[in-house]
Amino acid sequence: MKPKEAPVPDRPQPHPTGAMVIGTEPALGAGARVHVSDPRSGAVLEPVFRAASDEQIDRACALADRAFPQFRALSAERRARFLERIADLLDERRDALVERAHTETALPLPRLTGEVGRTSGQLRLFASELRAGTWQGARIDPGRTGDNPRADIRQRRIALGPVVVFGASNFPLAFSTAGGDTASALAAGCPVVVKAHPAHLGTAELVARAIADAAAATEMPEGVFSQLVGSGNEIGARLVSDPRIRAVGFTGSRAGGLAIAATAAARPVPIPVYAEMSSVNPVLLLPAALAARGAALGAAFVESLTLGAGQFCTNPGLVFAVDGPGLGAFTAAAADAVAANAGAVMLSDGIASHYADAGTALAARDGVAELARGARPDYAAAAGARLLLVDGARFIADPQLQTEVFGATSLVVRCTDTSELITAVRALEGQLTATVHADTADHPLAATLLPLLEQRAGRILFDGWPTGVQVGHAMVHGGPFPATTDARSTSVGTLAIERFLRPVAYQDVPAALLPAEVCDDNPLGVWRRVDGEVDRDTLSPG
Amino acid sequence: MKPKEAPVPDRPQPHPTGAMVIGTEPALGAGARVHVSDPRSGAVLEPVFRAASDEQIDRACALADRAFPQFRALSAERRARFLERIADLLDERRDALVERAHTETALPLPRLTGEVGRTSGQLRLFASELRAGTWQGARIDPGRTGDNPRADIRQRRIALGPVVVFGASNFPLAFSTAGGDTASALAAGCPVVVKAHPAHLGTAELVARAIADAAAATEMPEGVFSQLVGSGNEIGARLVSDPRIRAVGFTGSRAGGLAIAATAAARPVPIPVYAEMSSVNPVLLLPAALAARGAALGAAFVESLTLGAGQFCTNPGLVFAVDGPGLGAFTAAAADAVAANAGAVMLSDGIASHYADAGTALAARDGVAELARGARPDYAAAAGARLLLVDGARFIADPQLQTEVFGATSLVVRCTDTSELITAVRALEGQLTATVHADTADHPLAATLLPLLEQRAGRILFDGWPTGVQVGHAMVHGGPFPATTDARSTSVGTLAIERFLRPVAYQDVPAALLPAEVCDDNPLGVWRRVDGEVDRDTLSPG
Incomplete structure (x- = not known):
């Protein structure tokens, strides 16, 4: 990876080096060795990775926390360009990604090639969703004077804060480092700390580098993305317990999801966990x-x-x-x-x-x-x-x-x-x-x-088969427990962004201080509910 | 209360009798005595209430569970009329409600009179929200054949299931038996079991009777509403643990909210808890x-x-x-x-x-x-x-x-x-x-x-003061922990309905079997996202 001022390399860097990403820096883990094996031969693959030390975990969380106010305040357009840049870099580096993922997961090459397209397509879909603006949930109850006065109240959604994402084993691209959880969290304005899945650390590194390069190229704040390596469950528990982390996305086993949910519920300040776990379909x-x-x-x-x-x-x-x-x-x-x-x-x-x-x-x-x-x-x-x-x-x-x-x-x-x-x-x-x-x-x-x-x-x-989850606006990839820990959401499709947002109301806030999406003149042209009616007009003076 | 076939009485029934409501029946608790005191004199008020027995708790949950499929399948219009009927009965019985609430809570008469209006107004607002239909969250990604085929996917929101509501001490009407939690849960299609607040059991009984009368008058399924009396925390824990209960609404102390959240998280199948707890504003x-x-x-x-x-x-x-x-x-x-x-x-x-x-x-x-x-x-x-x-x-x-x-x-x-x-x-x-x-x-x-x-x-x-929570579309009465257990929602305003809903996707479901809100011809005229675009048109054949 290059320092921030250098141009992003045009050519993919095909070989993983064993590095994590912490903020803008590649970082070799300071903890125990973690090996990835070829599932065909059982042979240990190069390079050897090392787990993040406690200090490195702390640093990733601290950077994410520091990046958060700046990142969430960026315009939707800026975040959209960041997501698109990640998508472009993944497409550019597709061959290297597919090759490494094939070695690590034994998934067939055509499937992995398709998965790169699905992953970059998903990032672009969230970019378009950011621009559409419906996700902001803008609502305005205009104030009234006179006989039946009332306060002026406006509502929008804001980002929750730094999110930890656990990469999934079975989709080394579409549900991992730059998968749906990461795409929707970044779209929402939440910095992301990924815990790389131990079965495809090399693929995870290549993807993380693409995200870091895209962050640098689009001038995102340092800490908007980090990826850590860990062996065993300790790093996960530490991340989920960190007070600076505000939500968790997970795809994996029922035991793993339940352990994370229990850790999150036991925090002094509990946080939402979106764990997609177990389903027999x-x-x-x-x-x-x-x-x-x-x-x-x-x-x-x-x-x-x-x-x-x-x-x-x-x-x-x-x-x-x-x-x-x-x-x-x-x-x-x-x-x-x-x-x-x-x-x-x-x-x-x-x-x-x-x-x-x-x-x-x-x-x-x-x-x-x-x-x-x-x-x-x-x-x-x-x-x-x-x-x-x-x-x-x-x-x-x-x-x-x-x-x-x-x-x-x-x-x-x-x-x-x-x-x-x-x-x-x-x-x-x-x-x-x-x-x-x-x-x-x-x-x-x-x-x-x-x-x-x-x-x-x-x-x-x-009259079809469930294997195949189309990415779009209407998809729900979620469901009642134990399919997930939170049936009120989806981990695939544009609705996934809502997992990382919460509503805030502004009462009689001076116009000069209001967020753009709830200003009278609707400069972003977003759909809003004005006194309950859906429109995207400017608000005529009452 | 009259049997179902009898007309609902025109005149308020001013005096509480010590009864709970279980399904369509008034029921005297079979457990320990529970007294309400006059906060001015300290004198014990008539009548004496009795706590629900385990069998009565079980019966309320069983009836709610049985009512659920039928209740959620009712048209939004039917549920809207139910809510409006409750509102009408509360307004009709206002004087009796205000008088009893004043005796039990010592809150001033004008404030309580206003609170009845706020409570009935809130129910009517949810009725209008039901008719507007935006809450259904309808989305359609139309299917495509040809070179770039894709499945037809449609999304709407459905109700979670029976909800337990804990009445609040400080708003004997607007945040209690027929308050915002109950109104939004019923609007969503969730039967409600209320645990009456022990400080205003008489008011709670009068309101519960109005809801039961409205349910009978609008032919709601038996079990759509029950109200139980309890002393101590046992009844609450039992309700929150019941497998037929699918969500909880609570307004009260931090200790109470945390205890409920812990009980809910420890269930074999955890459920969402919306506890509004502690804030210094x-x-x-x-x-x-x-x-x-x-x-x-x-x-x-x-x-x-x-x-x-x-x-x-x-x-x-x-x-x-x-x-x-x-x-x-x-x-x-x-x-x-x-x-x-x-x-x-x-x-x-x-x-x-x-x-x-x-x-x-x-x-x-x-x-x-x-x-x-x-x-x-x-x-x-x-x-x-x-x-x-x-x-x-x-x-x-x-x-x-x-x-x-x-x-x-x-x-x-x-x-x-x-x-x-x-x-x-x-x-x-x-x-x-x-x-x-x-x-x-x-x-x-x-x-x-x-x-x-x-x-x-x-x-x-x-430039105002926080006491005063205007009911509308843009209000947020919620916030980060410890203000609530779930900052992603509000307990006041129309957005509150979303707490009790979850999305479901329909892939290539035959038109004859699709829910009305996602049918091509949009018979309900609801706003939808079609391929991401907001409209309320009919869907032209692709």
């Missing part, structure tokens, strides 16, 4: 659809199940259907596809062994039968797909059957009739997604199920 | 304003301080100013007004003795001097106003000086210069409000202070 095959195309659904389902070695938060881990020939055709086709599946390399050793253990535990539950098992190739972090079956009554009786197996294992729940299927759906915990396959003849049943699914999932999709 | 007197009208500010300040015996969440408990003749004039006038103050009856014995103890503790802190003390009349729950003084350096060094004294005690912080004043403001905890008195010459200093106040308060007001 039920798929409901309704009778007419199943009768019409059971076999085709079975084949398509296994494609979704095994995509990316099943390492999606939205991987379909549960299938519900009423017993009959349609379900027979589905399970036969799905079993064939699983048996024919070549298996895959998972993201890390630890994830692969956890996958194997969780699958074994699930298969060992009372009443669970194995329908098919795929090949397990010869890699350090290899895994094979697995398809299990259980009856509806057992499923309803045994909450443990809802435990997420992160990877390509799914459980088909065979119900005796639609009434049992409805009871099974009622027994479901909170989910990121719920999928329905339905023909027109199924619509009455679908209409009965829809309210139940709304209460249990953040996204309901019809 | 700093008032900043800037030099030019103080020089111009120190004495007038002092007199006006004491009016705000002593209003309603100081029993406002927004009572001005801290005053900051730079030392000089202006401050001398202010403190002299304020001390005179406090000394001349006749004192007041507080809401209850317990509150009065807590006020006295907290004032004694504050006055005993190192460096605190007493400027004036008002009379303490001869009532059971009497209290006198009190004005204290401390230097800025002491204030900065002693966080205990920020402890709220609920009542008419305030602490003037005398700073040596504006730099010390800024440092003192930086030392402040989270607040509901921050007030600035400033002349034009003070605007540069005000501009420096404004960002600091934004980070520490939910509402910033100029």
Whole structure:
């Protein structure tokens, strides 16, 4: 990385050096060594990283805290340009990012190439959202004099403060260093301290450098972004406990999310935690659809199940259907596809062994039968797909059957009739997604199920598969506990910015001191609610 | 209360009977006796109430849970009519409400009369907000076929589920049984179980009957509203722990709010808690304003301080100013007004003795001097106003000086210069409000202070007094911890509805199954974001 006054290099710097980023400076960790392994060979990858020392953690938080007032006061346009510059640098350095991520995660090159585009696209979407200004939540209740006087009250949203983001294992780009949490927090005006995911530290370094370069190029205050390396959970707990940190974004395991939420709740000043954790993403095959195309659904389902070695938060881990020939055709086709599946390399050793253990535990539950098992190739972090079956009554009786197996294992729940299927759906915990396959003849049943699914999932999709989370304005990637710790939000899509904002009201504040978004002349041209009415006009003098 | 089929009585039923409301039925508590006392005489008031038994608590939660799917599925228009009917019944029964509330709380009759109007007005405002529909948060990203295909994704907000509301002591109407928490939760589609405040059980009963009558008259599902009586904290903990409860609204003490938040966080499925707790509402007197009208500010300040015996969440408990003749004039006038103050009856014995103890503790802190003390009349729950003084350096060094004294005690912080004043403001905890008195010459200093106040308060007001929370669209009655447990919201104003909603996305859901607010033809005429653009048009076929 270059000092601030030097031009940002045109060419990507392809090789990670083992550095973290603290403010504008690259910094080698002063703590214990942290190794990244190639999930195929198990070999330790160069370079060796080192964990941040307590002093380095403190410095990243102190810089973020210092940057906050200046960063949040920047115009939306300035922050938009920062996000766009990050996007441009990620696109420019795409090949280096993809190469390193492929080495560290074993995810396929086309998928990673797409993920760079998704990551830069997401940053650009937040830039456009910043300019649109709706996120400011501007409201004006104009003051009145005369018989029925009232105060002049105006409202806008402001940033919460520095945010800690925990990179996710399964999306080394789109949900990690410059992923949705970081993009939405920076958009909101919150400095970000990333705790890099230990399974792809090299990718994390390359992305962090791009953010640091973009921050320098667009003259952001020092400390607007830092990235730290840590081994174990200690650094996370320390960051979440730091009084200067005001919110947390996390994507990972249920245990990890719950630990962070507990730490945040125990602070003298508690803070919001947005942890996206655990979801088994039920798929409901309704009778007419199943009768019409059971076999085709079975084949398509296994494609979704095994995509990316099943390492999606939205991987379909549960299938519900009423017993009959349609379900027979589905399970036969799905079993064939699983048996024919070549298996895959998972993201890390630890994830692969956890996958194997969780699958074994699930298969060992009372009443669970194995329908098919795929090949397990010869890699350090290899895994094979697995398809299990259980009856509806057992499923309803045994909450443990809802435990997420992160990877390509799914459980088909065979119900005796639609009434049992409805009871099974009622027994479901909170989910990121719920999928329905339905023909027109199924619509009455679908209409009965829809309210139940709304209460249990953040996204309901019809006649598709849940793996694939489109970035846009209407997406919800969230849902009731344990899918997330806070169902009132989403971690994907423009609504995610609201997680890092809070409303402030200004009563009879002199015009000269009001923020632009609530000034009479609406210089930013934002949509506002004036006395409750939506418009983007200037305010005529009362 | 009459059975469901009977017409709602036209005339108010003026006398409480000691009943709770569970679903459509009045119910006498099956637990321990709970007495309400007259805060003037200390005499026990008729009737005697009894606490809800465990079975009664269970039944209220079960009914709320059962009512929820039906209640949230009602049209916004239906829920609006329910709220309006409650408002009408409160207005009709105003005299009985005011009379009983006056007996129980000793608050003046005109204030209570105004509070009925505020309460019914608030319910009507939420009815109009329901019809406006912006609260639905409708977003549509239309699907595309062709070269760059994408799924069709639509988003709206749905209700969280049954909500427990804890009535507040200091607003027996506007923040209690039918107050802002109840109004916003019902508007959102959440059934409500109120835990009546033990200091005004009779008022609570009369209001609960009005809600039950309105529910019957507008054919709401049984269980949409219940009210329980309890002694001690046990009933609250039991309600907050109940798995059928999905959110909590609370206005009260810091200890009470923290206990509820801890209970909610410890549930197997944690839920949001909106606790409005503790605020000392700093008032900043800037030099030019103080020089111009120190004495007038002092007199006006004491009016705000002593209003309603100081029993406002927004009572001005801290005053900051730079030392000089202006401050001398202010403190002299304020001390005179406090000394001349006749004192007041507080809401209850317990509150009065807590006020006295907290004032004694504050006055005993190192460096605190007493400027004036008002009379303490001869009532059971009497209290006198009190004005204290401390230097800025002491204030900065002693966080205990920020402890709220609920009542008419305030602490003037005398700073040596504006730099010390800024440092003192930086030392402040989270607040509901921050007030600035400033002349034009003070605007540069005000501009420096404004960002600091934004980070520490939910509402910033100029040249007025914080007691008085206008109900509207732009109001924020909330703020950073410890003012509330969740700064991302407000408990007053239409934005409060968002506390009880969460977003759901619909992907490729057949048109026949979509909720009206995200249908192509926009039958409700709501504002939506279509591909990010704000409009309320119908969606033209892509």
